[in-house]
Amino acid sequence: MLYRVLADLVLVVHFLFIxxxxxxxxxxxxxxxxxxxxxxxxxxxxxxxxxxxxCPLTPLENDLRIASGQAGYSGGFIEHYLLPVIYPGALTREMQIWLGLSVLALNAVAYAWLLRRLSRGARSGR
Incomplete structure (x- = not known):
C-alpha cells in the first residue's frame, strides 16, 4: 500500500513539474x-x-509500482487520467522534438512578455 501511494505521489509531482x-x-x-x-x-x-x-521520475515511479506488486497502470483515478498525459503510448522521437520546440516557443513568448513588462516598469521608474 505504501509503495502504491508513493508511486501515485511521484506521478502527481511529475505531472505538476511538467x-x-x-x-x-x-x-x-x-x-x-x-x-x-x-x-x-x-x-x-x-x-x-x-x-x-x-526523466528520472519515470523509473522511480515504475520501481515503486513494481514494489507495490502492480503489473501496470490499470486502476485508480491517477493512473487512468494522468498517465496518458505524462506517458503517451505512441510517443515518437519526432513528437519529442515537437514537444521540446513547443515548450521553447511557449516559454519564449512568456519571457518576452515578462521582459517587456519589466522594461516598462524600469522606464516608468517603478
Whole structure:
C-alpha cells in the first residue's frame, strides 16, 4: 500500500513539474522572481525532450509500482487520467522534438512578455 501511494505521489509531482515547465513562464510574468526556479526546470524539460532521455521520475515511479506488486497502470483515478498525459503510448522521437520546440516557443513568448513588462516598469521608474 505504501509503495502504491508513493508511486501515485511521484506521478502527481511529475505531472505538476511538467505543468510548471510548460506554463511556469506565464506565472513568472506575474511573479518575476519565480523565473529563477522556472528557467532551470524549463531547460531540463526541454533537454529531456530534445535528447530523448527519460526523466528520472519515470523509473522511480515504475520501481515503486513494481514494489507495490502492480503489473501496470490499470486502476485508480491517477493512473487512468494522468498517465496518458505524462506517458503517451505512441510517443515518437519526432513528437519529442515537437514537444521540446513547443515548450521553447511557449516559454519564449512568456519571457518576452515578462521582459517587456519589466522594461516598462524600469522606464516608468517603478
Amino acid at each position: 505543468a510548471f515547465v510548460v506554463a511556469g513562464g506565464f506565472a513568472a510574468v506575474r511573479w518575476p522572481r519565480l523565473a529563477w526556479a522556472h528557467i532551470p526546470c524549463f531547460a531540463w524539460g526541454a533537454l529531456i525532450e530534445f535528447a530523448g532521455w527519460i
